[in-house]
Amino acid sequence: MDTQTRQFKLKEIFNVAAVGYDNPALRFFVQAANRLADSMALTGSEHILDVACGTGAVSLACAERLGQGRVTGVDLSEGMLEKARAKAALRQLDNVSFQCTDLDSMDFGGAVFDGACCGFGVFFLPDMEAAIRVIAGHVRPGGAIGITSFAGEVMEPLATAFIERIQGYGVEVPPLSWKRLDEVEKHQALYASTGVNQVTTEAVQVGYFLTGFDEWWDVLWFSGFRGMLNQISESELARFKQDHQIEIERFATDGGIWLNVEVLMSVGHKPQAG
Ligand SMILES: C[S@@+](CC[C@H](N)C(=O)[O-])C[C@H]1O[C@@H](n2cnc3c(N)ncnc32)[C@H](O)[C@@H]1O
Numbered sequence: 359m360d361t362q363t364r365q366f367k368l369k370e371i372f373n374v375a376a377v378g379y380d381n382p383a384l385r386f387f388v389q390a391a392n393r394l395a396d397s398m399a400l401t402g403s404e405h406i407l408d409v410a411c412g413t414g415a416v417s418l419a420c421a422e423r424l425g426q427g428r429v430t431g432v433d434l435s436e437g438m439l440e441k442a443r444a445k446a447a448l449r450q451l452d453n454v455s456f457q458c459t460d461l462d463s464m465d466f467g468g469a470v471f472d473g474a475c476c477g478f479g480v481f482f483l484p485d486m487e488a489a490i491r492v493i494a495g496h497v498r499p500g501g502a503i504g505i506t507s508f509a510g511e512v513m514e515p516l517a518t519a520f521i522e523r524i525q526g527y528g529v530e531v532p533p534l535s536w537k538r539l540d541e542v543e544k545h546q547a548l549y550a551s552t553g554v555n556q557v558t559t560e561a562v563q564v565g566y567f568l569t570g571f572d573e574w575w576d577v578l579w580f581s582g583f584r585g586m587l588n589q590i591s592e593s594e595l596a597r598f599k600q601d602h603q604i605e606i607e608r609f610a611t612d613g614g615i616w617l618n619v620e621v622l623m624s625v626g627h628k629p630q631a632g
Pocket of ligand 1: 368391409410433434478482483
């Protein structure tokens with residue numbers, strides 16, 4: 359698939375996903391964003407670039423930590439950005455703005471940012487190394503560049519139960535893009551290849567107990583899993599849901615159903631000039 363078609367498809371997927379991206383069942387995005395913003399060690403007056411900002415989880419987390427500073431969030435999906443703008447307005451954050459642009463078309467007139475973030479975005483980009491270089495090109499020397507990705511046994515054992523069942527309906531499971539960055543070594547190699555240094559990578563758990571099957575269904579419905587559910591008929595979907603509920607409820611404990619979300623978070627620094 360060529361780059362343009364790939365981007366068009368991503369844009370379409372995220373314009374649709376925007377509706378449910380901020381559903382409470384998916385609150386791990388917000389929790390990971392808060393951890394990333396903490397790791398950026400902001401002093402309060404920086405101007406931060408948030409690439410692939412989506413509905414603004416990282417942008418808003420940074421903006422809340424920047425008394426004097428501000429955040430510029432960019433994303434290729436206008437649907438996601440609409441949600442981001444609405445949330446910023448609701449929280450009365452006037453130090454954050456959003457632009458609809460793809461990573462390669464960003465133009466801010468040089469290395470004007472004090473730091474940059476990209477939460478759960480890098481693994482969508484065809485050339486991850488080139489992407490980090492592009493991001494670094496917008497950051498002043500010494501500035502921090504932070505990213506997050508999923509790692510380990512994400513949403514297991516629930517995800518495997520889902521995948522095995524949906525495969526029984528003849529649905530093909532697409533390659534999982536986040537697997538491109540699911541190990542510490544992969545993060546370290548990516549940063550090393552771009553010259554961004556002083557890298558620290560941390561594994562964090564941002565999972566929680568879902569109240570029940572309905573919340574797990576929200577996770578499926580409002581995430582990448584939806585693409586697979588869309589491939590079966592309405593009657594098959596009803597049967598699928600009923601049978602899947604029985605197998606998922608076997609994982610319920612007194613606290614609820616554990617949603618395991620392991621995240622890798624790396625922060626590196628653009629080398630000082632000269
Ligand atoms: C999983 S969401 C992450 C959103 C947000 N950063 C967060 O942590 O919740 C991935 C986002 O990457 C955006 N994206 C993918 N490719 C992009 C590109 N080439 N340029 C800009 N944004 C892109 C998508 O539109 C989507 O909003």
